[in-house]
Amino acid sequence: MLITDDIFQAFLQCETKAHLQLAGAAGDQQVFPAWERDRVEAYKQHYHLHVRADCREDECLVGVAWPHALAHRLWRRVMDCQVQAHALQSHIHIVERGTSAGQTPHPPYIPVRLIPREKLTPQDKLMLAFDALVLAAATGHALPFGKIIYGGTYAVAKVTLEAWLPSAQAVLDKIMAQQASRNPPPLVLNTHCAACEFQAHCRQRALEKDDLSLLSGMTAKEKQKQHRKGIFSVTQLSYTFRARRKPKRFAAKPEKYSHALRALALREHKIHIAGQPALTLKGTPVYLDVEGVPDRDFYYLIGLRYTSGDASLHASFWANDMAEEQEMWAACLQALAKIDRPQLLHYGSYETLFLKRMKERYPDVVEQPAFLDQLIKEAVNIVSVSYAQIYFPTYSNGLKEIAHYLGFHWSESDASGLHTLMWRGEWECSKDERLQQKLVTYNAEDCEALERVTTAIAQLCQGQGEAAQATEHTIVHIDAMKRENPDHFARNEFALPEFDAINKAAYWDYQRDKIYIVGTKFTRPSVERLSRTASRRILVVHPFSFDMFGSLCDTSLRSGT
Numbered sequence: 281m282l283i284t285d286d287i288f289q290a291f292l293q294c295e296t297k298a299h300l301q302l303a304g305a306a307g308d309q310q311v312f313p314a315w316e317r318d319r320v321e322a323y324k325q326h327y328h329l330h331v332r333a334d335c336r337e338d339e340c341l342v343g344v345a346w347p348h349a350l351a352h353r354l355w356r357r358v359m360d361c362q363v364q365a366h367a368l369q370s371h372i373h374i375v376e377r378g379t380s381a382g383q384t385p386h387p388p389y390i391p392v393r394l395i396p397r398e399k400l401t402p403q404d405k406l407m408l409a410f411d412a413l414v415l416a417a418a419t420g421h422a423l424p425f426g427k428i429i430y431g432g433t434y435a436v437a438k439v440t441l442e443a444w445l446p447s448a449q450a451v452l453d454k455i456m457a458q459q460a461s462r463n464p465p466p467l468v469l470n471t472h473c474a475a476c477e478f479q480a481h482c483r484q485r486a487l488e489k490d491d492l493s494l495l496s497g498m499t500a501k502e503k504q505k506q507h508r509k510g511i512f513s514v515t516q517l518s519y520t521f522r523a524r525r526k527p528k529r530f531a532a533k534p535e536k537y538s539h540a541l542r543a544l545a546l547r548e549h550k551i552h553i554a555g556q557p558a559l560t561l562k563g564t565p566v567y568l569d570v571e572g573v574p575d576r577d578f579y580y581l582i583g584l585r586y587t588s589g590d591a592s593l594h595a596s597f598w599a600n601d602m603a604e605e606q607e608m609w610a611a612c613l614q615a616l617a618k619i620d621r622p623q624l625l626h627y628g629s630y631e632t633l634f635l636k637r638m639k640e641r642y643p644d645v646v647e648q649p650a651f652l653d654q655l656i657k658e659a660v661n662i663v664s665v666s667y668a669q670i671y672f673p674t675y676s677n678g679l680k681e682i683a684h685y686l687g688f689h690w691s692e693s694d695a696s697g698l699h700t701l702m703w704r705g706e707w708e709c710s711k712d713e714r715l716q717q718k719l720v721t722y723n724a725e726d727c728e729a730l731e732r733v734t735t736a737i738a739q740l741c742q743g744q745g746e747a748a749q750a751t752e753h754t755i756v757h758i759d760a761m762k763r764e765n766p767d768h769f770a771r772n773e774f775a776l777p778e779f780d781a782i783n784k785a786a787y788w789d790y791q792r793d794k795i796y797i798v799g800t801k802f803t804r805p806s807v808e809r810l811s812r813t814a815s816r817r818i819l820v821v822h823p824f825s826f827d828m829f830g831s832l833c834d835t836s837l838r839s840g841t
């Protein structure tokens with residue numbers, strides 16, 4: 281079977297995705313893949329128009345398969361060139377012909393990738409290296425470098441292929457090994473899932489399996505560690521949680537995030553609290569949510585929600601383009617200045633970075649620098665309050681999941697940050713007001729959801745008893761949790777009584793291998809024989825050393841153990 285550039289890219293995103301595509305499966309969610317495809321196609325067309333003026337018609341070909349139609353032609357550039365060699369195939373965005381100092385067309389060729397984004401990732405370079413592998417196999421020429429043209433200004437990045445070809449070949453080898461294997465790769469939900477066509481299929485499978493990868497933030501290393509211990513499901517993991525009292529000297533140390541505690545919260549459908557979470561509000565809470573285009577470092581929408589008297593108010597600030605960002609920020613600051621002692625509350629570090637960047641980017645906008653400094657200083661990231669301390673029965677700490685748990689619903693039920701990127705991209709092309717309104721509504725609902733989550737967290741911080749009533753959810757404080765079986769394992773109930781006897785016998789052996797108190801000379805030979813076995817760790821205690829063990833040995837001997 282052919283390994284195409286689509287398969288290669290899918291493998292870089294997720295092994296399961298590549299496996300499903302190789303098997304010919306088609307996912308249900310085509311919105312994002314189609315949007316991404318259209319974006320790249322539109323970018324290619326724009327670039328083609330941009331460079332057309334440099335080329336004569338017979339120098340610039342479009343959509344041909346290598347090497348057909350290229351023989352005896354004085355072409356310099358082929359757009360959308362399909363190249364196939366052995367079991368590899370790639371639709372190379374552009375193949376350029378290298379030129380010597382004398383401008384005589386001759387090999388080697390240069391593969392070129394077109395990327396609409398403003399920032400490049402290692403994946404982009406690996407994709408270029410894959411193009412180079414296929415082109416080198418088809419032409420028989422080594423390709424020293426390739427190019428990536430990216431962003432609105434068609435910036436050019438020259439990529440030395442030598443550095444990327446071994447990694448691309450390693451990925452290819454893994455894909456071939458996967459093809460040859462009969463077993464599918466293990467399902468691991470990951471950050472690409474939100475944009476993947478198989479999202480619904482995989483999430484359903486993971487839920488059926490109660491898979492550990494449902495817990496967001498659990499790294500592959502942590503998962504492997506749990507697998508080595510025989511723990512494969514969230515429910516299994518939940519049973520590993522042990523409530524331990526923190527020694528007084530570590531009281532000030534921040535709590536450590538525990539996946540096992542989150543698993544327990546999910547299993548019991550209860551909010552679990554570790555430590556003493558605290559949320560201090562000093563002024564009028566103003567819920568802040570910002571939308572932007574991350575790869576352009578551009579912010580286009582700010583939402584503020586606050587109360588005035590009994591009324592909840594919302595204000596939105598919009599920028600059509602980068603040139604209007606400063607105006608948008610200035611309007612937002614003016615609105616904040618009218619609120620009595622505003623205190624910004626936001627969810628996640630995106631807004632923290634936004635405030636920092638706005639201050640640096642537009643220092644002249646601020647009439648009273650002390651006011652902005654105070655706003656930034658007193659701003660609270662709600663995630664930092666709840667992280668590792670408040671565990672809602674949700675698979676992640678995401679605003680969407682927690683707000684859903686608390687009964688909040690968005691008008692676009694499955695909308696996410698990825699949707700906003702898509703809507704904004706479409707709005708930039710069409711200037712359709714309905715898309716702009718969709719974005720403003722989504723942002724306003726994010727602010728409202730943030731208020732709901734903050735209120736619940738504030739109640740939990742103030743007093744768990746009251747909060748339990750106020751939020752209508754049961755809460756558990758792990759410091760007060762009754763430790764189940766603190767000093768011994770639970771008694772096993774066996775289906776067959778014979779297993780009980782076998783289990784007891786196994787325990788005798790276990791004890792004998794670990795600590796053996798030698799009380800008489802009759803037992804000594806067997807102990808000495810055992811102690812010669814290197815693999816066993818035995819502490820041999822002779823009778824004359826009984827004094828050292830004092831009451832412990834005394835008790836052991838008296839009880840006959």
Ligand code: SF4
Nearest residue numbers: 294297473476479482
């Ligand atoms: S939904 Fe996630 S796990 Fe499934 S194929 Fe896509 S990226 Fe992989």
